[in-house]
Amino acid sequence: MTQPTQTERARPEAIKAVPVRHPGRWVAIAVLAVLGAMFLHLIFTNSGFRWSFIFLEYAEGKRGVMFTEPVLEGLRGTILLTLFSMVIGIVLGIIIAIMRLSPNKVLSSVAWAYTWFFRAVPRLVLAIIFGNLNILWTRIGFGLPFDKQIGALFGIDNFDGQIFSIRSTDLLAGFVAGMIALGLSEAAYMAEIVRAGIQSIDEGQSEAAVALGMSRSQVLRRVVLPQAMRVIVPPTGNEVIAMVKDTSLVAYVPVTTELFFQLQQVQARTFVVLPCLVAALIWYLIICSVLMVVQHFVERHFGKGYGAAGKARQRLRAIQVEQGGRVTPTDTGEGTP
Amino acid sequence: MTEMVRAENVHKSFGSLEVLKGVDLTVPEGGVSCVLGPSGSGKSTFLRCINHLEKLNAGRILVDGDLVGYRERGGKLHEMSERDVAKQRQSIGMVFQRFNLFPHMTVLDNVMEAPSRVKRENKGEVRERARALLDRVGLAEKMSNYPGQLSGGQQQRVAIARALAMRPKVMLFDEPTSALDPELVGEVLEVMKGLARDGMTMIVVTHEIGFAREVADEVVFMDGGVVVEKGSPSEIIANPQQERTKAFLSKVL
Ligand SMILES: Nc1ncnc2c1ncn2[C@@H]1O[C@H](COP(=O)(O)OP(=O)(O)OP(=O)(O)O)[C@@H](O)[C@H]1O
Ligand SMILES: [Mg+2]
Numbered sequence: 001m002t003q004p005t006q007t008e009r010a011r012p013e014a015i016k017a018v019p020v021r022h023p024g025r026w027v028a029i030a031v032l033a034v035l036g037a038m039f040l041h042l043i044f045t046n047s048g049f050r051w052s053f054i055f056l057e058y059a060e061g062k063r064g065v066m067f068t069e070p071v072l073e074g075l076r077g078t079i080l081l082t083l084f085s086m087v088i089g090i091v092l093g094i095i096i097a098i099m100r101l102s103p104n105k106v107l108s109s110v111a112w113a114y115t116w117f118f119r120a121v122p123r124l125v126l127a128i129i130f131g132n133l134n135i136l137w138t139r140i141g142f143g144l145p146f147d148k149q150i151g152a153l154f155g156i157d158n159f160d161g162q163i164f165s166i167r168s169t170d171l172l173a174g175f176v177a178g179m180i181a182l183g184l185s186e187a188a189y190m191a192e193i194v195r196a197g198i199q200s201i202d203e204g205q206s207e208a209a210v211a212l213g214m215s216r217s218q219v220l221r222r223v224v225l226p227q228a229m230r231v232i233v234p235p236t237g238n239e240v241i242a243m244v245k246d247t248s249l250v251a252y253v254p255v256t257t258e259l260f261f262q263l264q265q266v267q268a269r270t271f272v273v274l275p276c277l278v279a280a281l282i283w284y285l286i287i288c289s290v291l292m293v294v295q296h297f298v299e300r301h302f303g304k305g306y307g308a309a310g311k312a313r314q315r316l317r318a319i320q321v322e323q324g325g326r327v328t329p330t331d332t333g334e335g336t337p
Numbered sequence: 338m339t340e341m342v343r344a345e346n347v348h349k350s351f352g353s354l355e356v357l358k359g360v361d362l363t364v365p366e367g368g369v370s371c372v373l374g375p376s377g378s379g380k381s382t383f384l385r386c387i388n389h390l391e392k393l394n395a396g397r398i399l400v401d402g403d404l405v406g407y408r409e410r411g412g413k414l415h416e417m418s419e420r421d422v423a424k425q426r427q428s429i430g431m432v433f434q435r436f437n438l439f440p441h442m443t444v445l446d447n448v449m450e451a452p453s454r455v456k457r458e459n460k461g462e463v464r465e466r467a468r469a470l471l472d473r474v475g476l477a478e479k480m481s482n483y484p485g486q487l488s489g490g491q492q493q494r495v496a497i498a499r500a501l502a503m504r505p506k507v508m509l510f511d512e513p514t515s516a517l518d519p520e521l522v523g524e525v526l527e528v529m530k531g532l533a534r535d536g537m538t539m540i541v542v543t544h545e546i547g548f549a550r551e552v553a554d555e556v557v558f559m560d561g562g563v564v565v566e567k568g569s570p571s572e573i574i575a576n577p578q579q580e581r582t583k584a585f586l587s588k589v590l
Contacts, residue, residue, distance in 0.1 A: 208437035208496075211388055212451040212503060213427035215420060222454060226441050305441045305483035 050275045074262030088183025093190025118188035130181035131253035141165025178250030197228035229302040237295035341538040348395035358562040367536040371549035374559035380542040388429040430500030430508040436492040438484040445480040470498040490521030507538040
């Protein structure tokens with residue numbers, strides 16, 4: 001039997017119930033508030049921090065230690081080192097990930113061995129080794145491999161198949177050695193991240209792309225990698241931030257244009273320890289905050305077509321179209337003389 | 338009438354499992370063949386052999402007179418390079434059970450991708466053609482949406498438009514409506530009927546007996562890696578001769 005459904009009913013009174021109390025939360029908040037107050041009190045009143053040394057003037061007529069020339073140089077070095085070694089790491093990492101996924105056993109084994117080696121060796125050890133590699137070769141060049149041996153085979157003395165070469169102490173010193181050490185190590189981690197990203201993409205995607213007549217590299221560049229980026233970007237953000245901090249290891253190469261090394265130098269000259277460390281800490285916080293903002297936008301870019309953010313943008317675009325290409329009706333300047 | 342697709346004695350094994358045990362099929366230009374058969378009978382595998390997504394172990398397949406995946410020189414078969422196989426695939430459209438649209442591209446970009454990137458055709462022309470195709474499948478107003486914002490039926494229609502954008506000589510459909518809610522099946526079948534009317538050569542793996550009866554020029558019943566029976570829809574569907582065909586049809590009808 002079906003009953004005729006009531007179309008309209010009197011709305012009952014809104015519920016007025018006593019909400020559940022959470023005394024535990026209030027205690028926790030109180031404790032945190034006290035701790036926070038103590039921390040702020042410490043920061044602002046303890047003269048040991050010497051804020052003016054950090055921000056304003058660290059010696060007669062000089063800027064605060066955060067902004068002195070050598071420290072800014074070091075900051076630049078840290079940023080460049082992060083940038084270059086991450087570029088090496090990402091490019092090489094993608095190549096190694098692709099090799100690892102290749103049906104060719106030789107390529108995939110080489111990729112596996114690379115990852116195995118560079119993940120096993122600590123970055124600090126790697127940095128020191130690369131600082132000392134120039135012991136192996138006096139010159140490093142580009143050209144025919146094994147040219148001396150080939151020359152000897154045909155009885156030619158001093159056969160030279162090099163197109164150009166430079167002294168290895170010039171190349172494998174300081175900055176470049178540190179950059180290569182960090183980059184090669186990073187590539188091993190990036191390779192694993194990229195591989196996981198590629199493998200997370202449904203097989204049907206590359207199948208559909210292949211069926212359309214795309215080449216293997218087109219499938220990778222246009223279909224698989226752009227989708228894998230969604231999975232790849234967040235852990236890569238972690239890697240970049242870790243790299244910012246790991247650049248301090250190249251002090252052992254040795255590289256001197258590096259943030260932490262420079263602040264330690266100041267520390268050694270002035271015997272002011274804690275403020276120098278705090279200055280380094282503040283710079284690292286600033287760099288990482290900027291990187292997090294960048295990561296947010298990169299993630300949003302590769303999130304196109306997915307989830308709530310993608311849908312919100314789609315709505316915005318629809319509104320734009322409805323309004324004839326503008327988002328805000330006020331920016332036309334209508335009505336203003 | 339010229340032959341568009343010709344498969345001769347196609348064999349395919351995965352390891353020790355022989356999935357296709359000598360399949361023959363001929364589809365004339367403009368013809369529509371519907372392939373029926375129980376799960377695991379090798380229907381998908383056969384379709385995937387036609388555009389060389391799977392390599393045959395024996396037999397041969399010709400599309401528009403050209404051997405697929407191989408070249409014959411001096412009585413010997415030479416494997417084609419990946420680039421040449423890709424070129425052949427451009428004229429063989431394929432529609433999958435699970436749509437497989439590219440989720441990171443808009444609907445319009447999905448349709449434009451292959452003609453503009455693979456064939457390097459003029460962008461403006463490709464855009465016009467893509468718009469026309471989307472209009473034809475009834476999705477012109479969804480052009481700037483992403484696939485994730487469409488229903489299954491709409492996604493499958495986009496997938497059909499995407500394959501058509503390459504101006505294929507033949508279209509392969511692998512159970513195009515099996516992943517759809519029942520009320521969405523009709524809209525996809527309508528598009529496919531339209532294609533058949535316009536003279537597209539089609540091979541359709543399907544469980545939609547009604548569609549086969551109405552549209553197919555030939556119905557092929559496969560089981561256990563062989564073609565058990567084939568003929569006109571009225572012969573096969575209304576009056577099957579083989580026991581296996583009868584058993585299958587009694588289950589799906
Ligand atoms: N890549 C593969 N490796 C190993 N076995 C496979 C592979 N692809 C398919 N098979 C096997 O081949 C047989 C036929 O598979 P196929 O997908 O062609 O069947 P089908 O007729 O399309 O079935 P369905 O109606 O379920 O789609 C199955 O037993 C399947 O397990
Ligand atoms: Mg199948």
